[in-house]
Amino acid sequence: MIKTGKDSFIEESKKTLEEIYEMLHSLKGISLLKLQKEKTALVMVDLINGFTREGALKSSRVEEILPSVAKLQKACLLNDFPILAFADSHSMVSPEFESYPPHCLAGTSEEEIAEELQQVGGYQLIRKNSTNGFLEEEFRHWLKEHDKIVNFLIVGDCTDICIQQFAVTLKTWFNKENRKSRIIVPMDLVETYDLGIHNGNLVHVMALYNMIINGVEVIQSVEV
Template sequence: MKYDLKALLKSSEASLTQIVDILNTAPSLMLQSLEASNTAIIIVDMVNGFVKEGPMSSPRIQTIIPAIRELMTQAKEKKLPMLAFADSHNESSIEFATYPPHCLVGTSESKIVDELKEVGGYELVLKGSTNGFLEPAFHNWLKEHPTIEQFIVVGDCTDICVEQFVLTLKTYFTTLNRPSRIIVPINSVETYDLGVHAGDFMNVMALYKMHMNGIEIVREITN
């Protein structure tokens, strides 16, 4: 089967218009409206190798540092648990068959950016694939925080690591028949531009896929 580009663009226009409207009208959310005893902040891959240096870094992702820093500062004051995933690969990682070598163990690329490291207050979990949910250390963290059922997820990349993590997390709680609230603020997630991978379009489609799978998309988290 071959796609007719003109027909596809025409048939998709109305849907894309509605999707953009859904995202543009997303509400903001006050952090203080969330119960501290069951809420956590998850920071995905805000490492130098995606933000500041190396073949996978993007200036687009630098733009979300201030919003994430502010959220972490407020969460730390409210004593909310925070967990930060950091992409970290050995030289033989099979992920390098898909992506160029990046975030090697022990290099500066695998380190959390200084702006967020300065805030601190998070538990660090190294991850060797695009989906941090699969890391045993994350499951240990879940067991150590049995009351947590609300998650604010920020970081990069919206359409890869963030999307995979939130959808798997949501499915996990559904499998257990447990309620969960997973929140993604638009101003605190980002992806990259590279060739056919147009960042704005990829962001929109990833956020909509999360929305249609029960993830709560908000404009921003305010104090």
Template structure:
């Protein structure tokens, strides 16, 4: 069935307003309500390739750095585990069929941004796809850290790596009949603008789809 552009735009307008309204009054996630030894902060792709250099760099991702770095410091001060994913590909990556060449192994694009790297004290996992959940290193980490019940996910991009990781993680816990908090603070995730990829729209819709999948959305994280 062919897409009817005018009809779709008209019919979706009210839905977009409703979704935006639902994202306006989100609660604040309070760290003092979570046990540090059962909580992990997962930082996704806060690397130079998306924040500072290369064909996929975005000012929206760059603007996330202060909020994410602040949260990393806060979590480390509370003894909360920090895990950091970094996109890292070889020249043979099939991902380059869909995206420009980025985050090549051995280049500065793969590096965590300096503001977070300088804080340190995090577990680094390189990933060769948009979905870090699939990485063998993460699956091993998950097994070794069965005590973690609360996952706070920050970084980029909301509609790609964040959404895929968060919904995969939540679905896996559901499959195992395990109740776990998979949380995304809205002020610490974002995506990019590029051509038809409208950052505002894709960011909003990704948040909505995650919420529909059982991921808990929060306006921010506070001590």
């Protein structure tokens, strides 16, 4: 239930949004080389054809971050940072299609990593059948096998869905284990889509804010 009238809700929200906007623009960046490669991994989430160039959920907003992500990916590869790449991959019976249009079907070009990132290479591919990559057994196995990794740079899409779910779940998992971690999300390397009432700018900002209040380290950018 919304416990206020429409006009009051909009007016109060406007003030809050202004404060969140200013807070996000005041955030600083970090240098990649100041992160210890023995403790840090790059995670690229759903930078695949089905969210960039084809299909029901393709978005030019997401496509536009590909060159910058490829630049960071290349720097991580040259400096021996582990790299993971999640890729949505569904069958036609996926219950997820009750919430989203059919997308990224297994065996189609939609589930393939974007060409720019394929050309750089150096990543371990993990296909996922939900919006939250943390739930995949292959990732949980990777996490166990790389128990010295406590810093994660998370880039990709969508800010308000797969990025937010993975980042917050990963952070709360480390909290549960009583282990300090840095779950880092660069604002310039995550994006979402516009579709009907799904206002890309609004949900992008609110997702960044929600991650911050849940302990995720949102930053402006990564210097490479």
